[in-house]
Amino acid sequence: MSHHDALWETIKYIAKENGITRSGLARKCGLDATTFNYSKCQSPDGKPRWISTHTLYKVLVCTNTTPKKFATIFESFLDCDEK
Numbered sequence: 589m590s591h592h593d594a595l596w597e598t599i600k601y602i603a604k605e606n607g608i609t610r611s612g613l614a615r616k617c618g619l620d621a622t623t624f625n626y627s628k629c630q631s632p633d634g635k636p637r638w639i640s641t642h643t644l645y646k647v648l649v650c651t652n653t654t655p656k657k658f659a660t661i662f663e664s665f666l667d668c669d670e671k
Contacts, residue, residue: 592636594665596629599639599647601661606651617646 589597603613603624610624622628623643631637648658 589665589668591666592629592638594662595639596624596626597665598658598662599624601665602647602651602653602658613647613651617643617650619643619646 599613600610603610606613606616608616611621614621614623617623629637644658647653648655
């Protein structure tokens, strides 16, 4: 799995772990409800869109997720293709 895909899957996982949708996670973090929609993963020309560090920080704070835990989840998605 690419780093880009793993990042978006990690966001999805954290939302699910908190019992909410990606839209619910965005709202909980004070962001637009569409922030984590699949349509936001790529620009109209197909280039990957990356989550800003500010948005990532909000996710960590509002879900009480440590950077270490985030990294562990992220790495598990990177490793899933190797298993």
